[in-house]
Amino acid sequence: DTEVTQTPKHLVMGMTNKKSLKCEQHMGHRAMYWYKQKAKKPPELMFVYSYEKLSINESVPSRFSPECPNSSLLNLHLHALQPEDSALYLCASSRGQGATGELFFGEGSRLTVL
């Protein structure tokens, strides 16, 4: 069982919709990440939050808006997406952005944009 929980597992939305992906961890980790993964490809880093502050934005379009309300929660707000944004969105956490160790991944939210 993963200790990073993502909801919803599946999401279908139109190009004019506004929706949000949610991620939660209770391991006391201080760094949280959003990745995007297309089929048969490795995960691509989108955003990193370190101690609840956005530390990395990998030039992601503004139709993706991250939010970190507290150290356990990470949201990804979606608005006016394009069909090419359909992908598996993975949340991950780690003890700290500068710490050794691993990324813990959630099971992902499968997004389909119609």
Add this chain to the structure above:
Amino acid sequence: AQSVTQLDSQVPVFEEAPVELRCNYSSSVSVYLFWYVQYPNQGLQLLLKYLSGSTLVKGINGFEAEFNKSQTSFHLRKPSVHISDTAEYFCAVTRGDNYGQNFVFGPGTRLSVLP
């Protein structure tokens, strides 16, 4: 910057046969190395990691990997695979000097275990 190469995009192997998945990296600084597995429609799960110390690292599900600094490799091995090992395997690297933790993933290797 670091980069990771996984030379084999697909590896078919018969059940109970041994397997090796290859990973090579490039970096101008010391690195930490990881292998992750992704089963269909799931997130990534850590198999094993090398941070320091013994170059032979044992992980979950009977997998092991050997860090070879001179060859900049971190190949993953299992002596006898099962059908349930069918999955995508990603090698990943981060800087080993605690300066940030941006994982760089390889392109992945699809392991298919055949009956």
